[in-house]
Amino acid sequence: MPGELSKAAAIVGAAEANEIGYPEDMKTAIRLHIEAIKNVSDQTGIPISMIDGVFGAGWSSQIAEHLGIHPAYIDTTAVGGCSFEMHVHHALAAIHAGIINVALVTHGENGWSQRATKGRGTGRPQGGDKWSPDALWSSPYGISGAPSNYSHAMTRHNQIYGTTPDDFAHIAVVTREWAGLNPRAVMHSKETHPNGGPITVEDVAKSRLIAWPLTLLHICLVTDYGGAILITNPEIARSLKTKPVWIAGAGENMSHSNMLEMEDFTATSAAASGAAAYKMAGMGPEDMEMAMIYDSFTLTAGLTAEMLGLAPRGEGFTLWKNGDARPGGRLPINTNGGGLSFNHSGMYGMQLLVEAYRQLSGTAEDGVNGIKGKQTSARSCVVNGTGGSLSTTGTLVLTAD
Amino acid sequence: MAEYTKPIPEPDPDSAPFWEGAKEGKLMLPRCVKCNRVHWYPRLICPHCHSMDIEWIEGSGEGWIHTFAVQHRAFGGWAEETPFVTAYIDLKEGDRMFTVLRGVDPNKPEEIKCGAPVKVEFEKASDDVSIAFWRAV
Numbered sequence: 270m271p272g273e274l275s276k277a278a279a280i281v282g283a284a285e286a287n288e289i290g291y292p293e294d295m296k297t298a299i300r301l302h303i304e305a306i307k308n309v310s311d312q313t314g315i316p317i318s319m320i321d322g323v324f325g326a327g328w329s330s331q332i333a334e335h336l337g338i339h340p341a342y343i344d345t346t347a348v349g350g351c352s353f354e355m356h357v358h359h360a361l362a363a364i365h366a367g368i369i370n371v372a373l374v375t376h377g378e379n380g381w382s383q384r385a386t387k388g389r390g391t392g393r394p395q396g397g398d399k400w401s402p403d404a405l406w407s408s409p410y411g412i413s414g415a416p417s418n419y420s421h422a423m424t425r426h427n428q429i430y431g432t433t434p435d436d437f438a439h440i441a442v443v444t445r446e447w448a449g450l451n452p453r454a455v456m457h458s459k460e461t462h463p464n465g466g467p468i469t470v471e472d473v474a475k476s477r478l479i480a481w482p483l484t485l486l487h488i489c490l491v492t493d494y495g496g497a498i499l500i501t502n503p504e505i506a507r508s509l510k511t512k513p514v515w516i517a518g519a520g521e522n523m524s525h526s527n528m529l530e531m532e533d534f535t536a537t538s539a540a541a542s543g544a545a546a547y548k549m550a551g552m553g554p555e556d557m558e559m560a561m562i563y564d565s566f567t568l569t570a571g572l573t574a575e576m577l578g579l580a581p582r583g584e585g586f587t588l589w590k591n592g593d594a595r596p597g598g599r600l601p602i603n604t605n606g607g608g609l610s611f612n613h614s615g616m617y618g619m620q621l622l623v624e625a626y627r628q629l630s631g632t633a634e635d636g637v638n639g640i641k642g643k644q645t646s647a648r649s650c651v652v653n654g655t656g657g658s659l660s661t662t663g664t665l666v667l668t669a670d
Numbered sequence: 671m672a673e674y675t676k677p678i679p680e681p682d683p684d685s686a687p688f689w690e691g692a693k694e695g696k697l698m699l700p701r702c703v704k705c706n707r708v709h710w711y712p713r714l715i716c717p718h719c720h721s722m723d724i725e726w727i728e729g730s731g732e733g734w735i736h737t738f739a740v741q742h743r744a745f746g747g748w749a750e751e752t753p754f755v756t757a758y759i760d761l762k763e764g765d766r767m768f769t770v771l772r773g774v775d776p777n778k779p780e781e782i783k784c785g786a787p788v789k790v791e792f793e794k795a796s797d798d799v800s801i802a803f804w805r806a807v
Contacts, residue, residue: 399679399680400680400682402711404679404680405679405680405681405682405685405711406679406710406711406767406768407768408677409676409677409678409679409801410756410768410769410770411676411741411744411748411751411754411756411770412741412744412756412768413744413745416743417739417741417743417744417756420739420740421737421738421739421756421757421758422737423739424737424738424739424779424784425736425737425784428737428783428784429784478742479742479743480739480740480741480742480743481739481740481742481753481779482739482779483739527711528758528768529710529711529758529766529767529768534736534737534758
């Protein structure tokens with residue numbers, strides 16, 4: 270039986286910034302936010318002045334100030350790429366409690382442009398704490414950036430379950446197939462990027478070694494992205510020109526912050542956040558008709574599929590290898606082309622939400638360029654974000670009307 | 671002594687016993703007086719039983735590889751050392767440390783096994799800081 274919060278609110282619109290990926294002109298994070306917010310307001314017909322809750326990964330007060338609004342609920346949960354799935358969870362509770370009526374979840378990140386802006390316009394504080402656990406106990410040993418850490422989890426999975434990097438390479442290959450159907454994907458084709466277009470398992474294996482066993486094509490892109498969604502109560506949701514996508518279930522959890530505290534390198538807290546989301550929804554993995562799974566690395570997606578109950582332990586990659594996850598497959602996964610081939614700005618949770626909304630509202634083909642082929646028939650979707658170093662997770666079960 | 675070119679951590683007051691021990695080649699570990707369990711990294715409160723009564727003990731310096739990777743891209747002083755092997759080490763006393771693993775061939779990662787035994791050693795990075803490294807035995 271569904272929990273009390275199930276479907277107490279719906280996502281009623283999802284939009285992106287005007288230019289994402291590798292824009293020619295440099296973008297600031299605030300521009301990426303604001304364009305997406307303006308677009309989702311236009312899409313839904315909900316004026317920005319009606320937004321009374323602002324949810325962003327780290328700087329909600331600055332965004333609200335930029336918009337000239339005075340929200341009654343301000344949430345800056347910033348625990349990595351899954352923050353946005355958690356924002357949806359929090360917004361669901363706040364709307365159910367009657368504290369707010371319209372929640373904005375927003376994301377703007379110039380992962381690509383910050384090279385051109387020389388680190389400015391990111392909206393993030395610069396520099397770290399020299400007495401943090403990471404500075405004291407991890408970074409003196411030459412690791413820097415996500416690939417250097419996540420590679421350790423791939424090794425453990427390989428040695429415990431007898432899997433290989435080539436098994437996980439199928440995730441990159443299939444995800445690239447989806448990118449071929451999405452003209453906004455950085456790796457859509459040779460026209461969008463010199464290295465775009467279809468790839469093979471061999472291409473993945475032969476790409477540049479970054480942190481063994483991870484080669485370049487096991488690793489996500491670093492792009493610009495702006496995205497925003499609006500969440501509201503059932504009454505308002507029914508009155509709009511856009512279709513509601515119901516938040517049937519939501520959950521969040523964490524196993525650690527620093528990877529030093531990761532108890533089991535072949536498991537994440539997605540098992541716990543997924544269980545909470547399924548319980549609230551009164552549904553299970555067998556009821557999911559598609560999945561949007563955070564793919565910062567091929568490993569992240571494969572491992573998370575196991576945690577969400579979509580495949581047995583040690584066998585997550587088989588969903589991609591056997592074709593289930595492909596276009597036309599039994600369980601489409603990462604239909605936008607994923608963080609691997611569509612877009613990954615640093616935090617990828619919003620990209621998951623925008624695509625899940627488009628699929629379940631039947632507007633996946635009505636993207637900016639209107640190319641046909643990407644729309645699936647799915648009526649339910651499990652959405653999972655992972656943040657940090659396989660640290661934090663947020664899971665949602667979304668359903669179409 | 672060759673100059674230490676890689677990042678040198680700035681010792682914090684809460685883990686001073688570790689840094690003092692490291693200078694003498696001792697692996698000092700925090701242990702809860704109440705539940706007797708060792709934890710790593712050092713905390714103000716036992717993450718197992720939440721007692722704040724923490725003592726420091728000298729560890730055996732023995733452990734096993736939990737998992738590892740080979741870094742082919744690095745920054746600062748480490749850039750010149752690539753490829754090098756990084757590893758999470760299961761301590762004999764319990765819990766886990768991170769390290770650059772010595773005594774293994776970064777070009778033959780297939781030969782390195784999770785569970786293989788390792789021992790700690792220290793490298794003097796400055797007058798105040800010695801850094802723990804682990805070596806395959």
